[in-house]
Amino acid sequence: MKEIIAFINQKGGVGKTTSVAGVAAGLQRKGFKTLLIDMDPQGNLSYISQADSSRPGSLELLLRKSSLGDAIRQTPQGDLIAASQGLAAEGILSDTGKEYRLREALEGLGDTYDFILIDCPPSLGILAINALTAATGIVIPVQADVLSLQALGQFSRTLEAVRRYTNQGLKLYGILLTRYSSRTVLSQEVFQMIEATAGQLGTKVFKTPIREAIVVKEAQAARTDIFTHAPKSNAAQDFESVTAELLKDLGSK
Ligand SMILES: Nc1ncnc2c1ncn2[C@@H]1O[C@H](COP(=O)(O)OP(=O)(O)OP(=O)(O)O)[C@@H](O)[C@H]1O
Ligand SMILES: [Mg+2]
Incomplete structure (x- = not known):
């Protein structure tokens, strides 16, 4: 399975x-082999994974300036293709077929992960x-507030375009509520809106x-990672549950 x-x-x-x-981290604990790809020039994922920033990253891969082998680094959080810091991405990729660069690059991986x-x-x-063109499916993290949901209207139009033009089979695994605080009394209305938005997105x-x-x-x-840092914490439990739910949905456990 990949x-x-x-x-x-x-x-x-x-x-x-x-x-x-x-x-x-949840998937690794269950014995799955993972590759992380940081497509965000901010490089937050690369930073928290202790990735070596002197090596080529995701943008070099997209621009075909680096091979997959050179771009993949070993980190304490598993294999990772880091962000390419200092490179502004927008406008660099102007060729025909620019949407497919990541998908093409990952084809070389076979079943490694x-x-x-x-x-x-x-x-x-x-x-x-x-990312959307290379993906088999997506997860949409949202915070439980109205403004967070508002962004999903625009996103659904992008999703529609991607499915029409570059990745017909792209699946939507679900909306993941994040940074949830039980002290914040969430109105029934916001929960209903999240459910309704999920329904509209299918x-x-x-x-x-x-x-x-x-x-x-x-x-x-x-x-x-959260399991190493605080294995008994609420956050570790939550990530374990979400990982289990994702695996169940994918039919792999
Ligand atoms: N469950 C949580 N508990 C506490 N803090 C959290 C939690 N989830 C995220 N944060 C914090 O919220 C901030 C934003 O989280 P994160 O960087 O994961 O969001 P993001 O969507 O990737 O942001 P960006 O759009 O800038 O890439 C970070 O400072 C992170 O530490
Ligand atoms: Mg981020």
Whole structure:
């Protein structure tokens, strides 16, 4: 099995990077081999994974300036293709077929990995489109607020275009509620809106929200994964549940 999952939402700060890292660690604990790809020039995932930043990264790969072998680094968080810092991506890829560069590059991997998880930037530019074109499916991290949901209207139009032009079979695995705080009394209305949005997109909301927890930030500061940093924490439990739900949906456990 090889699933390529893009974590995407053009809204910033909704927990994309945190979710990629948490789900990747969850999958590794179950014995799956993962490859992480940091498509965000901010390089947050590369940083928290302790990736060596002197080597070629995802943009060099897209521009065919690096081979897959040179771009993949070993990190404490598993194999990773890091962000290419200092390179502005937009406008660089102007050739015909520019949407397919990542998909093409990953074809060389064969069945080396069980899961490839892609961390997307907070925009719907060419880097995100490359991720959506290469992916078999997507997870949409959202915070439970109205503004976070508003972004999904625009996203659904991008999704439609990607399915029409570059990746017909792209699946939507679900909306993942992140940074959830039980102290915030969420109105029934917001929950209903999230469910309704999921329905409109033809998907579901993952049963377990990822709770807001200081240990998440601590793990990132220590550049380690949540299961190593705080194995008994709520956040570790939440990521374990979400990973299990994803695997169940994919029919692999
Ligand atoms: N469950 C959580 N508990 C506490 N803090 C969290 C949690 N999830 C995310 N954060 C924090 O929220 C901030 C944004 O999270 P993250 O970087 O994962 O979002 P993002 O969608 O990848 O952002 P960007 O759009 O900038 O790439 C970070 O500072 C992160 O540490
Ligand atoms: Mg991010």
